[in-house]
Structures are given as structure tokens and as C-alpha cells.
Amino acid sequence: MEDSSLCPRFEKAVGIISQRWNALIIYQLLSGPQRNHEIKDAIGISGRLLSERLKDLEAEDIIHREVYAETPVRIEYSLTDKGHSLKPLMKDIKAWADEWIDTPTHKQCKS
């Protein structure tokens, strides 16, 4: 293991995107800045993992954490430029899913 002949950049990108929950978090944030509990409720992740992933994605400069010193304090997560640049990718996944994934028991989703 551990030494492939593939492109290291590609492997790094795949590592980020295919880390569990990351794609769903990024997809969710495409619709605008959101708070911890909003993301949590939207994608069904546990608080433990959401905190962990948000930290990871912030470290990768894909999302930005903004603290609003209101009362009570409000913390919002949003996509950085780097994060926003993943939009075409997310749209590709969505398009592929619409064409190739069969979920007869579920209705069509909005684009």
C-alpha cells in the first residue's frame, strides 16, 4: 500500500471530497451561510462529526467560520472561494444522480 502512481493532487482532492460527510456539508453550504445546527438538521450528521468536519474543512480553507458577537453569540459557516469553486463538481454529482440513480420510492428533487 501507500505508494500509488496517480497524481498526488488528484489523490488529495479525492481525499477531501470523499471524506465522509464533506460533500454533503459543502453541498448544503452552496445555498448560503449556515449555522451549526442548520447543517446538522439538513444532512443528518451527529454533532461530534460535524464539529470535526467543520474544523477540517476550515483548515483546508474550504469553509469560513464567522463569529457574530451578538447575544446570544451566533456562529456561521460559509464557503470560501476555494469552497465555492467546488460548485461545478457538486452540480455534476447532482446531474449524474438524476440520470443514473433510481429511487422509485422517492420523488424528484429540485435542481
Place this chain on the structure above:
Amino acid sequence: MEDSSLCPRFEKAVGIISQRWNALIIYQLLSGPQRNHEIKDAIGISGRLLSERLKDLEAEDIIHREVYAETPVRIEYSLTDKGHSLKPLMKDIKAWADEWIDTPTHKQCKS
């Protein structure tokens, strides 16, 4: 957990693509049909997981397993139409990686 309000098709697609190793296997097969050990050497996966993932991807109709009754027997894996339809996605990941991922110690890779 377990009940999100996202599109079920999208979640299914993300589940497949972001399952560890799947994207690398599919990317690797974009360059043509390959045997078990070729994929293994190319992406650095263990034999155990490669067998498991190849079975999963075959069950999803993303790859095809062809047995050539030569001597010794030759087994080749290739992308199905559904698998090939993931090419734009893979290219997007590659393009994103080239633009946003910094690997100063590694050289540029072929497109």
C-alpha cells in the same frame, strides 16, 4: 441522525463516489480495462479492499467483470456506460485539484 432533507438520489450518488477508494478505482479504469493487480499497483489499495470494492461497484453496475478462459485465466475490469458517465465528474475533480491543491514537492501530472 439518519433523516436528512437532502435529495435521496444525491445522497446515494455521494455515498458511492465518496466511498473510500471508489473514485480512484473509477478514475484508474477511465484509461481502459484493467486486471486486479494492475489497479492494485496503480492506486495502492490492499487486495482485501480492492476485491470488496470491485464487487460493490459491479453490483452498482458501474464496472464490469470479464473472465477470459485462457490459461492462466485472465480477469479484466472495465467501466460500464454508467461508469463511463462519471468521466466528467472525474475531470472536474482533476481540474479542481490542479487549480486549488498545492503540492510543491510534487510535479505537475498529465491531464
Place this chain on the structure above:
DNA sequence: TCAACAAGTTACTTTATGTAACTAATTATA
């Protein structure tokens, strides 16, 4: 016959994820 290869499988260890309870700060409610 013996070593080597190819495609898997089995057994076992390590890491990641899921679940739930717990903080700390604030706020609305009785």
C-alpha cells in the same frame, strides 16, 4: 518437484464513525 503468479479469502489490529450524555453561556418562562 519447486518456486512464482494471480485473484481472492480469512484472521486480526487499528482507525473512523455512531450514539448519547455532558459543558458553558445565554435566554425565555413560570
Place this chain on the structure above:
DNA sequence: TATAATTAGTTACATAAAGTAACTTGTTGA
């Protein structure tokens, strides 16, 4: 003023997935 509720986390523990390596089966070439 207690009391419960909310928000963004964290901690502790159980379960599931991934990593490692040895083993199997069938065949080949020396």
C-alpha cells in the same frame, strides 16, 4: 429567582470500516 431550553461544542464508549499479513486455489515455467 429558579427552571427549562437553546447553541456550539466536547467527552466517553460501542460498533463498523479499513489496514496488514498470512493463507488458498489453480496454473505456469524452471
